[in-house]
Amino acid sequence: MNLFTCLPHIPRRFATFAILSIVALGILVPTTAFAATTSTQKCAPTDTQCFITVGNQFIAIRQTALITLSGKITTRENQHLISSDQSNVLQSDIGTNQSGLASLKSKLDAETNPQAARQDVVNIFFQFRIFAVVLPRDYRRLYLDVAVNVDSKLRSLGPGVQQAINNAPAGEQAQLNTLFNDYKNQLSTAESQFDVAQTAFPALTPANFNYNRSTYQSTLSSLDAAEHTIHTALKQAGSDLHQIAQILKGK
Amino acid sequence: MTLKTQLRQRSIWLLLLIVLALSLSLVACGQQVNASGTNAPNNNTFSQQQYQPNQTAHSSNANASTKTKLQSTDQQVQSILSQLEGARNDVNSSNAGSSQDNAQQP
Numbered sequence: 001m002n003l004f005t006c007l008p009h010i011p012r013r014f015a016t017f018a019i020l021s022i023v024a025l026g027i028l029v030p031t032t033a034f035a036a037t038t039s040t041q042k043c044a045p046t047d048t049q050c051f052i053t054v055g056n057q058f059i060a061i062r063q064t065a066l067i068t069l070s071g072k073i074t075t076r077e078n079q080h081l082i083s084s085d086q087s088n089v090l091q092s093d094i095g096t097n098q099s100g101l102a103s104l105k106s107k108l109d110a111e112t113n114p115q116a117a118r119q120d121v122v123n124i125f126f127q128f129r130i131f132a133v134v135l136p137r138d139y140r141r142l143y144l145d146v147a148v149n150v151d152s153k154l155r156s157l158g159p160g161v162q163q164a165i166n167n168a169p170a171g172e173q174a175q176l177n178t179l180f181n182d183y184k185n186q187l188s189t190a191e192s193q194f195d196v197a198q199t200a201f202p203a204l205t206p207a208n209f210n211y212n213r214s215t216y217q218s219t220l221s222s223l224d225a226a227e228h229t230i231h232t233a234l235k236q237a238g239s240d241l242h243q244i245a246q247i248l249k250g251k
Numbered sequence: 252m253t254l255k256t257q258l259r260q261r262s263i264w265l266l267l268l269i270v271l272a273l274s275l276s277l278v279a280c281g282q283q284v285n286a287s288g289t290n291a292p293n294n295n296t297f298s299q300q301q302y303q304p305n306q307t308a309h310s311s312n313a314n315a316s317t318k319t320k321l322q323s324t325d326q327q328v329q330s331i332l333s334q335l336e337g338a339r340n341d342v343n344s345s346n347a348g349s350s351q352d353n354a355q356q357p
Contacts, residue, residue: 061351065348072341076334076338079334081331081334081335081338125352129352130352131348131349131350131351131352132349132351132352132353133352135345135348135349136342136345136346136349139338139341139342139344139345140342140345142338142341143335143338143339143341143342146334146335146338147335147338150331150332150335153328153331154328157324157328160317160320160321160324161321163317164317164318164320164321167317227339227342231335231339234332234335235332235335235336238328238329238332241324241325241328242325242328242329244321244325245321245322245324245325248318248321249318249322
């Protein structure tokens with residue numbers, strides 16, 4: 001008996017169950033996968049409770065995202081990739097936003113006027129700009145802090161690498177020195193962008209995002225270009241070091 | 252071929268289509284889970300011990316030691332570079348989420 005002769009004998013109940021399952025999945029998957037983005041519902045202009053409920057959803061999503069960022073900062077600090085001072089600067093900014101959102105939630109929960117409640121919800125976006133400004137800025141600052149420390153550690157390895165090259169056979173010296181010179185040049189390239197990146201952060205504010213968008217965007221673009229250069233240079237320096245180590249290991 | 256037989260055959264084809272759709276859904280979910288798993292932080296830490304050159308390393312033993320230290324240092328550097336990559340991925344993720352502040356307000 002082959003497969004196709006068996007198929008007609010599959011119970012009809014099973015087919016019905018399968019159809020119902022696929023329909024259920026079709027309903028459940030979109031609602032769970034896009035829960036964060038489909039929470040925007042329209043409230044009637046006089047429905048104060050609706051504004052409060054929706055506003056609290058917006059606040060909860062932002063508080064969760066801030067907690068995630070805080071956890072990543074702690075992880076980087078535990079990995080000794082950022083200092084406690086660098087960590088404190090970022091955690092302080094997170095704390096400011098968390099307490100600001102908590103205050104706004106208290107105000108929203110106590111609203112009895114629908115216009116005031118609606119304005120509170122608008123302020124979740126307008127005043128805080130957690131997703132548009134705070135998280136992109138703070139993740140970039142965290143990246144830069146890590147990159148500065150990685151560069152410092154790579155720079156400190158220079159004398160030891162030079163010593164290893166000096167001890168290598170004469171026939172390998174030229175290739176090793178070419179790699180080592182590129183290593184040092186890549187670190188210099190990264191270091192030349194640190195100040196460019198650092199100066200960008202003060203301009204990345206919700207106020208500039210709201211009222212001076214062109215300045216905000218150009219500053220963000222400069223920061224992204226600087227961090228891209230830093231990232232490429234540090235990776236290349238790491239690649240140079242790896243090649244040096246491989247050449248020396250082979251002998 | 253009776254109407255009943257035709258209906259049965261059609262339901263079988265429908266059943267096969269459903270099984271195919273379910274399989275594709277599961278594969279897609281699996282890929283998504285795997286993709287998110289790649290962002291897990293690497294807990295390797297960069298050793299605070301710095302590489303120290305041996306000023307009198309002229310013997311073969313000293314050379315071997317220098318090479319060994321360099322291999323170890325290289326492994327540590329590759330580890331912290333992967334963590335740097337993780338920090339970079341976090342920046343990209345924050346960019347992807349920035350549109351949530353453009354959501355339609357109630």
